[in-house]
Amino acid sequence: MARNKERGTPEVSSGSMADIAFLLLIFFLVTTTIANDKGILMQLPPPPEDDQPEIEFQERNIFKILANSNDQLLVENEPYNKPMSELKEEVKAFVLxxxxxxxxxxxxxxxxxxxxxxxxxxxxxxxxxxxxxxxxFKANRGTSYELYIDVLDAVHAAYNEIYGERVGITSKEFLELDQSKDVEKRMYQQARAGIPKAISIAEPDK
Structure with a gap:
């Protein structure tokens, strides 16, 4: 006669769960890319030499853009509330x-x-x-990054449109010129000849 044996509820072994969790943690740490805020990539000019003469600019040759901590612009000593597209056109008119x-x-x-x-x-x-x-261009330390970048984008776009139009291409095509190719290098040099991209970024006010 078979005897009924009282069987307990089977248990799931949790001994390896810690190992699995640890392996998953390692996997996500290895495969996850952590974004780093690297700021704005800008090439700074070399320090001036001791015997280098100080260059003086006539006031009319400087197009002044100021930004305060409230993101208000002052362009050529006048309050400026126009869109960036108009600022770009004013820079082009000044340069040309x-x-x-x-x-x-x-x-x-x-x-x-x-x-x-x-x-x-x-x-x-x-x-x-x-x-x-x-x-x-001079900003305040309280100026937002958005306004700072918008102003610089408008100024750079003004120059790039001038260069592109000068050689009969768009500003996007100008930026894509490959200077490792002789034809495109000559086109790049022709576009910029006599029209340097002279942008002065002053140290922000505290």
């Missing part, structure tokens, strides 16, 4: 002004395509010519 060109400025003007010559201004109150034009 020939208010008092020397021979180098005249040569730069003559090298421009006809459609750019039509748009180029000759205001004596603005920059003498593109090689003397400097865009100065």
């Amino acid at each position: 002004n020939f208010g008092n060109p020397d021979q180098e400025g005249i040569d730069t003007y003559n090298s421009l395509p006809s459609q750019m010559k039509v748009k180029a201004k000759q205001s004596p109150e603005s920059s003498d010519h593109p090689k003397k034009a400097v865009v100065s």
Whole structure:
């Protein structure tokens, strides 16, 4: 006669659970990419030499942009509430002004395509010519990163559109020029000849 044996409820062995959890932790640590805030990549100019003469700029050759801690802009000493697209156009007009060109400025003007010559201004109150034009941007330590980047993007876009239009391509195509290729390198140099990207970023106010 078979005897009924009282069997207990089977238990799940949890001895290896700690090992499995540890292996999963190692897996996620190895495969997860942790984003690091590296800030804005900018190339700083070299320190000035002791015997280097101080260069003085005429006031009209400097396009001044100021940003305060409340994200309010002051452009050419006037409050500025316009969109960044208009700021870009104002920078382009300042850079392509020939208010008092020397021979180098005249040569730069003559090298421009006809459609750019039509748009180029000759205001004596603005920059003498593109090689003397400097865009100065100064922010406050309380200025938001969004505004800081928006202003720099507008200034860089102004120059890139000038360069692209000068050689008959878009600003995007200009940025994609491969200087390892002779044809594209010559196009790049032609676009920038006599029109340096002169952007001065002053140390922020505290």
